[in-house]
Amino acid sequence: MAEDVGIVKDVGKWEWSELWKKEDWWAVWLGFFLLIAGIMVYFPHTGEMQAKLQKVEAQYSEQAQRTDKLKTIAWYQLSDAKKKVQALKSSTGKWLKKFTGKPHKWTNNPFDAFFKSKEKADAQKEKAIVKYEKKHAVEKEAFEKAQAAEKAAEAAGFSDDSLNADARAAITGWRDAKLAAGKAKKKTTAKGYNQIGYLIGLGIFFAFFFGIGVAGMGQSLGKFLTGFIFVFLITLLAWLAANQATMKLYGIGYAAWAILFGMLISNTVGTPEWAKPAVQTEYYIKTGLVLLGAKILFEKIIVIGTAGIFVAWVVTPTVWFLTYWFGQKIVKMPSKRLNATICSDMSVCGVSAAIATASACKAKKEELTLAVGLSLVFTSIMMIVMPMIIKATFPVDKQLILGGAWMGGTIDATGAVAAAGAFLGEKALYVAATIKMIQNVLIGVIAFFVALYFTTKVEAAETGVKVGPMEIWYRFPKFVIGFIAASIIFSLFYSYFNAQIGGLGTTMVDKGVIKGMSDLYRGWFFSLSFVSIGLATNFRELKEHFKGGKPLILYFFGQSFNLCLTLVVAYIMFYVVFPELTATI
Amino acid sequence: MKIKKRNSKLHAWGILISAFVLIWSFAFVIGPWIQHHIPIVDQIFKIAEAQDINTNAYFYTEIEASYDGAQYLHESVKLSAPDEAGFTWPSILCILFCIVILGLGWRYLPLD
Known part of the structure; x- marks a missing residue:
């Protein structure tokens, strides 16, 4: 019985009242409420965005496609102009960003996270303008060189390899x-802000947003609202710490701070009784996961051709299974759920995958905390060590693509992948970030698999009851359905828009509903859940799960195997099987 | 009894405040010290700052580089190797391969 504490279990029979009594369903309703709101805000701008993209195409397309021997200046200009067309730049989008804004970056004075005067912003702007002007002059010079080199290559009909190479190098220099x-230009737009009013408004909105579900589930709304003040304040504190300049550089994000602050409070002075009704880990997590589902866009997996899919979609499940097997058979992990959560965390994409898997297999809070902690520690180490190794040992011509693919396939968190990739160069950054993105799409597939495996196999073995199709439905974590449905619906939208004109999918979905609505709320929901996890986690129980260092051994083995397999497969795919594709990058 | 309770409360608050002091010292003393004494850490951080990369982003939609990278790579493949762009047979095979691996996992993963 004690084992069941902290686990959300579905009753083994279906009742229609589940639709308003279960947090799984409330997560689906609330998640879809926000997604539909996003659709209503951004999709009416489709015609306007389409017209803008058509205008851009008309301006640059012909020039951009003069040759396939190299990417011309016009090719990049087309790409840059398309990037600027974003649905979220509408007035409602801008307001939503302000309303849901997190505390800002600060260095020495925490008050800077909430308030910046116009005078201070102007002073920063002035400094930034001086820096920008210098960089702009360099850019202008590089552009002239690129233009001259491209003209020379064009004069030879783009058939002189040496002139093409010169043009390519000059254009790359201009791009850098x-x-x-x-x-630098971005920093010249510094504006003053006062986030305090918005944060109070957001807190009230969240309290009632989740409060409706709490009331629907038959719990006291009043008690929830009172407790929510405490949970929201700790969440703010987590964001404040995550956005401190040093912490931000080290990649110590809100998840780490939220868990840490929650745990520090609960294990020292104790979580106040009146706050406990708002400590609703699963409720916040599952709502965030439904929003996460909308970001899992299947068309994304083809952006870098077969090589990218193979590295991300064949290596990842292989590593997952071997590590899980190793955990069960060799390390003898005491909990299959902890094993599965660590496997996803390590092989897919860190925190997001850990959350999705832990919820899908109904892992305990302490198990998720442990998996996330391991991921955060290893991510910080790998972000620094991997580019060093690549620089020191890889042949120069393979550092960017092979190195980028290796880091993208193995480092857990996207931000760390990007930072490590940028250290090697822009191309490495793009390859690394894209491989990570393709791997991210796998979250949905893995979460579905884990839910199915634990429902049909593990739970059946634990209870000794063979499960039929109806029993699978009863036990299946329903929020996964919302997660998958959101993913399918938005993947269809994405493909539909792209079929109208290239780039419209990114404009309307990625840089519309996702970035302009789902992302704005998801980060808050996950941080609320991590604070709740911390507030409900006992150090002693956590220590129990870490007994014998088994999770660490498992993670270390899995990540070592991941590093070896990803490197070998990336080399084979990018340099043996698809060298022509690699040459185009 | 009352004194014991008060002492344990003070002890708890003491630990909590010490922990916050430790976090503060990482942000303002230890962290910057490591950054300035390990050149590669400093270099990576400087690049991340110059390129405005959100180092603590967990998911791809949280960084601009993912969108830029995907668009750059997709357009590159479309321009120079159009046969490799989109859902090709090998790419579909990869997806099927992934599903087969998942199926095998579902069937053979150890339950003990």
Whole structure:
């Protein structure tokens, strides 16, 4: 019986009242409420966005496709112009971003996270303008060089390899300078802000948003609202710590702080009794997961051709299964759920995959905490060590693509992947971030598999009852259905828009509903859940799960195997099977 | 009894405050010290800062580089190797292969 504490279990029979009495279903309703709101805000702008993309195509397309021997200046200009067309730039989108804004980045004074005066912003802007002007001058010079080199290559009909190579190098130089200038330009737009009012408004909105479900499930709304104040304040504290300049650079994100602060409070002065009704881990997590589902867009997996899919979609499940087997048979992990959560965490994409898997297999809070903790520690180490190894040992011509693919397939968190990739160069950054993105799509598949495996096999073995199709339905974690449905619906939207004009899918879905609605809320929901996990976690119980260092051994074995297999497969795919594809990157 | 209870409360608050002091010292003393004494850490952080990369992002939609990278790679493949772009037979085979691996896992993963 004690084993069941902290696990959400579905009753083994179906009742229609589940639709409003179970948090799984409330997660689906609330998640879809936000997604539909996003559709209503952004999709009416489809015609306008389409017209903008058509205008861009008309302006650059012909020039961009003059040759397939190299990517011309116009090719990049087309790409840049398309990037700027974003549905979320509508006035409602801008307001939503402000309303859901997290505490800002700060260095020494925590108050800067909430408030910045116009004078301070202007002073920062002035400094940034000086830096930008210098970088802009470099960019201008690089652009002129690129233009000259491209003209020379074009004069030879793009058939002189040496001139093409010169043009390619000059254009790459211009791109690097442009990237640096672009980032510097962003800082010249610094504005003053006062986030305090918005944060109070957001807290009230969240309290009632989740409160409706709490009331629907038959719990006291008043008690929930009172407790929510405490949970939301700790969540704010977690975001404040995550956005401190040093912490941000080290990649110590909100998940780590939320768990840590929650645990520190619960294990020292104790979680106040009045706050406990709002400590609703699964409720927040599952709502966030339904929103996460909308981001899992299947068309994304083909952006880098077969090589990318193979590295992400064949290596990842192979590593998952071997590590799980190793955990059960060799390490003798005491909990299959902890084993599965660590496997996803390590082989798919860290925190997000750990959350999805833990919820799908009904893992305990402590098990998720442990898996997330392992991922965060190893991510910080790998983010620094891997680029060092690549620089020191890889042949120069393979550092960017092979190195990028290796890091993208193995480092858990996307931010760390990007930072490590950027250290090697822009191409490595793009390859690494894209491989990670393809791997992210696998979350849905793995979560579905884990839910099915634990429902049909593990739970059946634990209870000794053979499960039929109806029993599978009774026991199946229903929020997974919302997660998968959101993924399928938004994948269809994405493909539908892209079929109208290239790039419209990104404009309307990625840079519309996802970034302009789902992402804005999901981060908050996950941080609320991590605070709840911390507030309900006991150090002693956590220590029990870590007994004998088994989770660490499992993670270490799995990640070592992942590193070896990903490197070998990436080499074979990018340099042996598809060298022509690699040459186009 | 009352004194014992008060002491244990003080002890708990003491631990909590010490933990926050430790976190503060990482942010303002230890973290910057490591950054300035290990060149590669400093280099990676400087690049991440210059390129405005959110190092603590967990998911691909949280960083601009994922969108830029995907678009760059997709357009590159479309321009120079159009036969490799989109859902090709080998790519579909990869997806099927993944499903087969999952099926095998479902069938043969150890239950003990």
